[in-house]
Amino acid sequence: MDMPAPEPLRRNSTAGSDALFARALKVMPGGSTRAASFFDPHPPYAAGGAGARITDVDGNVYLDFSNNFFSQIHGHAHPEIVAAIIGQVKSGTSFPLPTETEVLLAEEICGRSPALEAIRFANSGTEGVMAAIKAARAFTGRPAIAKIEGAYHGSYDHVEISLDGAPANWGTAGAPARIAYARGTPDAVVADTVVVPFDDAEACRRILEANADRLAAVLLDVQPSRVGMIPASQAFVDTLRTVTRELGILLIVDEVVTYRLSYGGAHPLWDLQPDLVALGKVIGGGMPIGAVAGRRDVMSVFDSRGRKPDVAQGGTFTANPLTMIAGLTALRLLDRAAIARINALGDRLRAGIAAQAAACGVPVQVTGLGSFFRIHLTDAPITGYRSAFPSDETKRRVATLHRTLLDQGFLVTPNVSGTLSTPMTDADIDAFIQAIGQILPTL
Structure with a gap:
């Protein structure tokens, strides 16, 4: 009734x-x-x-x-975060120089997981994912990436592929179609993005093996919200890690959303050793932030000491002290x-x-x-x-x-x-x- x-x-x-x-x-x-x-x-x-x-x-x-x-x-206007931001505002909001706070936040994040050996900051989760993908391409020399059907990884052409497929165009379950999201997406972007089904280990293995010579990285969210907010099975995660290692493909875990799941992030819950991790959201204490972290040898593509870096990454407000102190305070509270x-x-x-x-x-x-x-x-x-x-x-x-x-x-x-x-x-x-x-x- x-x-x-x-x-x-x-x-x-x-x-x-x-x-x-x-x-x-x-x-x-x-x-x-x-x-x-x-x-x-x-x-x-x-x-x-x-x-x-x-x-x-x-x-x-x-x-x-x-x-x-x-x-x-920590909700809105947490007193300790507010006090930290106000204290920093009095000393300046951004500089053309690095500050101690970015070192402190980097140490805090890397200290929470041994898989995160080095880190670079950005201004959004989208930028963190973009930097991870560029690093993977530079490290492997390959152009393409693979991502899970329906998963959201920010507003970046390649990761928007197959974001909103529907029964009329999404292809078969074992071989999802590559569907452009934004009108005008170049065909080359579609061609360089391989789509795999969520939690289907064998289909995923088959698709990755068929595209191995072109794939720089697989992008994985272990609990993708738009895919239903269901956790990936251990078998699926284990298969992805095994296959990517066998084929020389980097595994990027997108923890922009899921980092809050445990003290060290999401990957420890699956006993997963990612090559790179994209971060954002809670690590900024309510301020705009993104980051890429992971293996030191892969992260070295960003190193500009004495040479042109393999990947130039940064921005006017990257690692600004307001965000750094807010994020540091928030993570120290998030014990x-x-x-x-x-x-x-x-x-x-x-x-x-x-x-x-x-x-x-x-x-x-x-x-x-x-x-x-x-x-x-x-x-x-x-x-x-x-x-x-x-x-x-x-x-x-x-x-x-x-x-x-x-x-x-x-x-x-x-x-x-x-x-x-x-x-x-x-x-x-x-x-x-x-x-x-x-x-x-x-x-």
């Missing part, structure tokens, strides 16, 4: 956000600068944040599970106890939503490890991009769930995924679970 939708609990007005969006339409294409954060009719406009909550320009308060797309692991606590909260959230769904008889499953979650409005097994691909009806229901959660004061990403932040409490998680339980029967 249909039930009425729950009444909005906190979102009482949108007038201020409506007015700002009308102004934005006059000066920005579509009224937005960030495609990933846009949803119809438009998102609310943030006025400020504190801890696990955001307040919008209309005074509505949201418990923030988006965390600026998984980057704000093993903090990670264990938010991972336990993630377990509580996933189990609680599953229990609510079972109680009301709505087919739902919740994927994700540690402090991650994604809600799927189906009980069919989620094994990869194709099984996670929603029908038009499922898209409608997901959009309704997202919108209703927003009306009740909970901010998740448009595909109803999210992460936990250290300011969150058991009570916050339980309130979210309760709201999900109220909404599911109405979808």
Whole structure:
């Protein structure tokens, strides 16, 4: 029996956000600068944040599970991070010279995993991935890369291939088609990007062997959000590592999102020794950042001492001291106890939503490890991009769930995924679970 939708609990007005969006339409294409954060009719406009909550320009308060797309692991305006940034501002915001803070942050990150022998900073996760790919090409002398179907690795032509395939064009499961994402993508970019299915070890081996002489690297996210936010099996990861070593292909692990899974990042959880790791998000303490780290011999392609480097990498604001001190402070706060606590909260959230769904008889499953979650409005097994691909009806229901959660004061990403932040409490998680339980029967 249909039930009425729950009444909005906190979102009482949108007038201020409506007015700002009308102004934005006059000066920005579509009224937005960030495609990933846009949803119809438009998102609310943030006025400020504190801890696990955001307040919008209309005074509505949201418990923030988006965390600026998984980057704000300590929530908003953490006092120690704020104090560190203010202290640095008084001394300068950026210089044409290196600073001690970049050495300190590099030491902090490399000290957390023996696989990260050296590191270079960038200004976004996209840049970190780009630098890793350029390093792999320089080191191997090969032009092409391989990536998993549906996986997101930033806004870079090669890694956008096969980002949004659909049944009409995605080819066979064992040999996914190479599909350009942005209109105008050069044919050469498509040709130099090989696509492999997620968690199919034998198909992956076959495709890599067929393209081995051209492949510089395989790009792997061990829990790709757009592929369903499901963890890769140990067998798949082991096969990738074995095959890439056999064929002289570098293995790049994209931990821009998943670095928060453990103290040393995501790769230790799979006992994985990557050649390179792309980083971003939580290592910047809420400031723009990216990085590439890994084997010292591979990273030497960036070395410019006394010669032209094999790969020139940098930028005006790379390793700026504001980002470096924010990231250093954030990582020092993100000790093993903090990670264990938010991972336990993630377990509580996933189990609680599953229990609510079972109680009301709505087919739902919740994927994700540690402090991650994604809600799927189906009980069919989620094994990869194709099984996670929603029908038009499922898209409608997901959009309704997202919108209703927003009306009740909970901010998740448009595909109803999210992460936990250290300011969150058991009570916050339980309130979210309760709201999900109220909404599911109405979808």
